[in-house]
Amino acid sequence: xxxxxxxxxxxxxxxxxxxxxxxxxxxxxxxxxxxxxxxxxxxxxxxxxxxxxxxxxxxxxxxxxxxxxxxxxxxxxxxxxxxxxxxxxxxxxxxxxxxxxxxxxxxxxxxxxxxxxxxxxxxxxxxxxxxxxxxxxxxxxxxxxxxxxxxxxxxxxxxxxxxxxxxxxxxxxxxxxxxxxxxxxxxxxxxxxxxxxxxxxxxxxxxxxxxxxxxxxxxxxxxxxxxxxxxxxxxxxxxxxxxxxxxxxxxxxxxxxxxxxxxxxxxxxxxxxxxxxxxxxxxxxxxxxxxxxxxxxxxxxxxxxxxxxxxxxxxxxxxxxxxxxxxxxxxxxxxxxxxxxxxxxxxxxxxxxxxxxxxxxxxxxxxxxxxxxxxxxxxxxxxxxxxxxxxxxxxxxxxxxxxxxx
Numbered sequence: 001x002x003x004x005x006x007x008x009x010x011x012x013x014x015x016x017x018x019x020x021x022x023x024x025x026x027x028x029x030x031x032x033x034x035x036x037x038x039x040x041x042x043x044x045x046x047x048x049x050x051x052x053x054x055x056x057x058x059x060x061x062x063x064x065x066x067x068x069x070x071x072x073x074x075x076x077x078x079x080x081x082x083x084x085x086x087x088x089x090x091x092x093x094x095x096x097x098x099x100x101x102x103x104x105x106x107x108x109x110x111x112x113x114x115x116x117x118x119x120x121x122x123x124x125x126x127x128x129x130x131x132x133x134x135x136x137x138x139x140x141x142x143x144x145x146x147x148x149x150x151x152x153x154x155x156x157x158x159x160x161x162x163x164x165x166x167x168x169x170x171x172x173x174x175x176x177x178x179x180x181x182x183x184x185x186x187x188x189x190x191x192x193x194x195x196x197x198x199x200x201x202x203x204x205x206x207x208x209x210x211x212x213x214x215x216x217x218x219x220x221x222x223x224x225x226x227x228x229x230x231x232x233x234x235x236x237x238x239x240x241x242x243x244x245x246x247x248x249x250x251x252x253x254x255x256x257x258x259x260x261x262x263x264x265x266x267x268x269x270x271x272x273x274x275x276x277x278x279x280x281x282x283x284x285x286x287x288x289x290x291x292x293x294x295x296x297x298x299x300x301x302x303x304x305x306x307x308x309x310x311x312x313x314x315x316x317x318x319x320x321x322x323x324x325x326x327x328x329x330x331x332x333x334x335x336x337x338x339x340x341x342x343x344x345x346x347x348x349x350x351x352x353x354x355x356x357x358x359x360x361x362x363x364x365x366x367x368x369x370x371x372x373x374x375x376x377x378x379x380x381x382x383x384x385x386x387x388x389x390x391x392x393x394x395x396x397x398x399x400x401x402x403x404x405x406x
Contacts, residue, residue, distance in 0.1 A: 011259070014167055015054045016088040018160060019071050022052065025159045026067040032112035034156050036063040037133050046118055046128025048157055050259065050335060053089075055082060060099045060136065063089070066110060074102050100140040107146045115146060116153035122352030125340025126157040161334055162341040163362040168334065169386060169395075171260035172364055175215070176384060176396050178255045179262040182206045190405055192245055192270060196224040196237035199251075207255050215254030215261040215337040222253035227377040245272040245406055248282060248377035250370070254337050263337040263366050265382030266399055271406040278402045285373045286402045288320035289381050293398075296329050296344065296367045297385060300359060300392040306342040307355035313369060314346070322371045328355075330365040333384060339364075363387040364395065 026034055038046050039060045049056075052063060059076030073089040080094030093102050107115070119134070120126040129137075141147040164172070182203050189202055203222050207214060214221040224230075224237040227247035231238065243249050247270050254262040267286070269278040278286070296313035310329040318324060328345025331338050342357035344365060359365075365387070370380025381399055385392040 010167075011054045012086050012088065014165070015052055015086055017165055017167070018051050019065060019088045020069075021163070021165065022065045022156065022160050023067060023069045023071075025156055025163075026065065026116075029155055029159075031067065031114050031116050031151065031153075031156065033064055033066045033107075033110055033114070034116040034153050035137075036118055037061070037129060037137050038063075039133065044130065047125045047336070047340070048118060048128055048160070051160065053083070053086060055086070057083075059095075060133075062099060062103050062106075064106065064110070066112065070110065072106055074099055074106065103140055104144060104146075107141075107144070112146075112149060114151050115149045116156050117150050118153050118157065120152055120154035120157075122354050123154050123158060123340045124338075125161060125336070126152075126154040158341045158357070159360070161339055162332055162360060164334065164364055164386070165362075168260065169364070171258045172262070172333065172384070172386075173395060175255055175257045175260050175262035176264070178207075178210065178212055178257050179215075179253055179264050180397065181210075182253065182255070183251065183264070183266050186251065187268075187403065187405075190243060190249065190268070192243050192406055195239055195242045196226055196230065197239040199224050199243075200237040203251075203253060213256040215256050215263055222251050225250045225378045228372070228375055230377060232378065243270055243405065245270050246376065248373055248379045249405060250378050250380055252380065252382065259335055261333055261335065261337045261339075262384065262396075263333050263382060264384065264396055265368060265370070265380045266403065267370075267379045267381060268403040268405045269376075271404055275406075276404075278404065282373055282376060282379065283402060284320075285322070285371045285379045288317055288322055289370055289379060290400065291320065292317040292329075292369055293367045293381055293383060297392055297394075300344075300365065300367075300385065300387060302359055302361045302387060302389065304359050305355070306344045306357050306359060307347055309344040309359070310346055310355065313344075313367070317369065317371070325369050325371075327369075329369055330367045333364050333366055359387055361387050361389050365392075 041056045062074040064072045072091040074093045077094035118128040249268040252265045292313040295316040299312035313329045330344035332341040343354040368382035384395040
């Protein structure tokens with residue numbers, strides 16, 4: 001039988017604060033109740049579960065938050081004590097034979113006009129209700145008035161993940177500082193001839209020595225590029241391509257510390273013999289990328305549509321004579337490097353409605369883009385910022401000048 005791992009005291013306090021925050025969001029959105037419906041979450045957990053609970057669940061489980069502040073967890077009896085220990089759920093109901101009856105009784109008592117469930121066509125972090133669990137939920141509610149009250153919880157989850165509490169911002173700062181420490185180590189350790197895979201190995205080792213997790217899948221964290229032949233996009237480090245004089249050396253990397261992630265990019269020029277500065281084509285590319293990120297930061301403020309921030313950066317880069325990049329200018333960061341919610345992107349089909357979402361105070365975004373410097377490789381920058389009441393403020397220490405190796 002799987003054993004639930006108890007969260008730390010700080011994790012319990014944060015989960016309780018986020019559940020309380022959820023009730024306020026429901027009030028704001030005019031939604032009576034929010035239902036997270038899961039099972040066997042060690043294998044296929046809902047992305048919101050770590051935020052509101054911080055541990056796994058085994059049998060069919062229903063976590064209900066209402067706009068009135070009710071917080072009720074209906075869970076298998078063997079999970080009940082562990083859920084009570086979190087302190088986030090004021091009422092914990094343990095069952096043995098089946099969840100259907102206690103769930104119906106709870107909903108009859110609460111009598112919600114709307115029940116928000118975790119499904120979304122645009123936001124992967126709000127789409128945690130599986131098809132099978134949705135079918136089971138409909139079976140449990142069949143013949144009741146509640147079957148016709150289901151609505152999407154996408155706006156609830158987007159606000160809950162996106163509006164970072166002060167404790168979350170501090171954890172993000174810690175994760176950023178951790179990534180910066182490793183970047184600083186690589187700045188000293190990277191030398192011509194070192195392969196991309198060797199660089200990645202050094203970074204993995206530094207994270208492991210500190211007890212830090214990587215912010216995303218190990219195979220592609222970090223992304224390492226060393227010149228024009230490197231794998232583009234979300235590539236994996238090469239065992240043969242190496243840092244070479246005259247090329248751009250670029251890293252995309254982050255760590256997860258205390259459940260929160262960083263996601264940053266840094267770029268270097270590898271000097272050839274006799275060089276003490278980057279050549280004009282590299283410096284021009286760096287200046288264009290920096291100016292485009294600055295334009296995005298200037299446009300990022302509460303109330304603006306996400307697509308407007310992307311347009312500011314994209315038009316700046318194009319005005320400098322570079323082609324458009326093939327990705328968004330930024331994404332939200334939190335417990336995941338890609339934390340769902342709004343995307344600072346163009347109105348392309350693949351982004352759905354996310355570029356039309358409006359930025360909110362407390363959101364944490366990356367600002368990221370780059371250009372291919374012909375014959376030298378990819379030059380990219382990525383910073384993390386928090387949206388304030390009047391604009392945005394840096395969380396990372398911005399790279400304002402091209403770094404030099406060699």
